[in-house]
Amino acid sequence: MANSYPPEFRWKVLALVASGRPVVKVAAEFGISDQTIYNWRRQHLADSGQLPSVASSTRPELAAALDQITELEAELANRRRAAQLLAMSPPRSA
Incomplete structure (x- = not known):
């Protein structure tokens, strides 16, 4: 740890x-x-804009956005699968 x-x-x-x-x-x-120490220095340089990277202050927002993307991708996959199943089912008679 x-x-x-x-x-x-x-x-x-x-x-x-x-x-x-x-x-x-x-x-x-x-x-x-x-x-x-090298990791701390690299993160300090990123946080101060001296090194192109993700600043510490934006990491929680980035993690939340990635979680939301994962959820949306799963929902989209479910909807696509449902559409496929509906397209494969025989038409109902009235």
Whole structure:
């Protein structure tokens, strides 16, 4: 399970790296992986518009939109299947 660190901790780590300290040393000092720091830095650059990516603030909206798309696609598939079944059924006599 991934650890969750408070934003203040992340900012402190990123500030140390931005000041020129090597990522590997900062990671060892705080007991976190260097990959975690690289991920935080990449997300910070995306959030600040310096890197083309999805900003953290839009991720919940994106997830909700993807859920809605999945639901709509399932509903469309059901309606298409129903239309096929109706087209295959023999006509009813009055």
